[in-house]
Amino acid sequence: MLSGGSRVQEFSEAVAREVPDIKVLDEELEILSRGLRLSEGERLDVLRMLERVYHIVLLMRELQGYFNNLIQFGGDAVLNYIFISSIDVPRFTFDLDASWRGRVEGKRRLLGELTGFNKYMAQKHSICMPVDESKCLELMVVEYDVEKNHFPDILSLRLPVITRWSGLEFYKYVRARTGVRMKFNLVKELRRIFSNTLGVRDAKIDYVRFEISFNKEYPGVEVEVELPFKLGVANLNITELEYQLASKIVYKLGRSYGGGLRLRHARHLESNTRSKTTRGSGSEKGSKLCYEDSWRDGGYTSRG
């Protein structure tokens, strides 16, 4: 059982603080769906995905805030949630790609930097889930994703987060990761907390996966972005959009996968080409397309 009311209160507050409110997800869904009428099943599906997207965007903000100019973002998450979402319905993607701007001798050196980031996260987003009378398990700290360690210059990482719908039930996660079997009284009490704060009894723990490539330079630009989910405005270093699109043409569309295959990457190209062809037209001024307006000035903004 959780000992002491303050411990219950502390964990309950941390859950309420770190897991997005359902209203926040709903509002974001309204923005993204652009008037599309979704059935209840479809709406729940999208909400489930948006909950993970929230954590991806939050992670991106925190990485940028901690590492400043040492890190740069690119890939599907940036394209979909920062740029495409301002002009079209985004395609869901659940990992975050980043690159390290400085020279690194190896993965272990970079992991040393991420240990410092973990301190930052533990102070800013401290959420320690009780597993017995006195001990707790720290969530929202980065760990090395050993299962995905395939490439020498890409560091695969993951961040365990509490979610409502995706992942492993919290007590199963604890057993799988630490070997601790939580007592029923504790499970019951945590269920009560989750039920009161999140609206689900068996909250889950899921991983937000992200990768940091290093020792390879990409052309980058600093972008002032109003982040989704009301996560504020952030100055993000991103790989130049033109470079990302050209990469997709060369490495994805340009590759032969066999006849008749429709590639998902065609969607990015289509959306972004559309945004570039309308730039400077002024016809969409004041709408979410102000991303194109600022393009003329050599900078980017998004989401209007």
Added chain:
Amino acid sequence: MLSERGLALVDFIVSTLPNPTHWSSPFMEWVRRSVPDTMYYVAYPRLQSWFGLTPYLIVFDRRLAGALELPKGVRVVGESSGLSEGLVLAVFTSLRGRSFKYSWDYHLSIASLEQGYSDLISYTPFWANIIPDVLLNMDVLDIDEIFDKATGAGRRRLATALAYYMTLAGRVVALKTPFYSLILEVRNI
């Protein structure tokens, strides 16, 4: 009356017990002869899993500071630099709240497992050599107790090592101590 096989088993078990002669060094003899058993204890890495000489740390009650004339080869922590492994180190501090007991095998006061590692990490200059023992024996050791018994510097050293190990190995340990806040940040890139 034990059978022949039973006696053989008893002999075998007796042969596996620790051999006190291992501790019969001139320094240990001096400790036994000169210091009350309740005013010191010996800390050493009992789960040592690495090659090299075993370092010993003798923790004396601070009331003995100045009253003892330490034999040659014993250095008091903090008083000299350039210490090497294998040397016997001594520290004078309060023994309040320390966990140790007299060992009838060694005829010496010995620190508990956690107290020993805690002191070695807190006081010795070769603390980094001790860390792997802790990380590799997290199932055996009570890490929270090591944190509780360590000094501020020891807590920060252990927290940094633990956080780095958990980040690197993707291993998770449930703890009472909020160790992430204790990490020593070192920019190594």
